Amino acid sequence: MWDTATPIEETLRTFDDLIKSGKIRHYGFSNVCGWQMQKISDTAKLLNLNPCVSLQQHYNLLTRDSELESLIACQNEGIYVLPWGPLRGGMLTGKFKKDQEPDATGSRVGYFNSKKEIPHWMKDWIEFGSNDKYWALITVIETIAKAHGIVHFILF
Structure with missing residues (x-):
């Protein structure tokens, strides 16, 4: 989730370090809105860090607000979406x-x-x-x- 107390650059550098040291292969975020997803992607590119590969989002036929921004940002950036609560x-x-x-x-x-x-x-x-x-x-x-x-x- 988005952490307002920690700069996104710090979080992304930590994920990049974890990937480079072999501790993790990929990372993703959960429950972020469209501007946050875009900022994550843009910041990783700007700093030449490993990119975010997935967004875990509350999404189903009754909860579709993610379609307005978050999923569009993911589509534009090639980020996979993992719905939670699909039923x-x-x-x-x-x-x-x-x-x-x-x-x-x-x-x-x-x-x-x-x-x-x-x-x-x-x-x-x-x-x-x-x-x-x-x-x-x-x-x-x-x-x-x-x-x-x-x-x-x-x-x-």
Whole structure:
């Protein structure tokens, strides 16, 4: 992640030293915005350091804001993208049904929902359980899956 307390030049020089000493082969960043990704790339070029090769970013059909800047910077600079949360905590698997509480034993979403103590990082059911746009998206995904002969698109 971006560290406002440490100059990016220091971080990049450290990564370069680690590569040159054989401690690591490559490095990447996680959860940075577009201008930060571009600054990382430009600074490594300017200082003639080993480049950043990947960005690990929260990205899925429900979380697409990375498309606005971060992914464009990665595309322009030849940096690979490693999405985290691609199934949005199971919300994009088709295992949840509209107007049905999630099974408390079948997922983290269901478990935390049953406890009524949902941590901030697991707010998905609260956010999407009654969201008509979410359910419309799930319907489209199911239609596409069935059209391709995929009866169940639950991946785990």
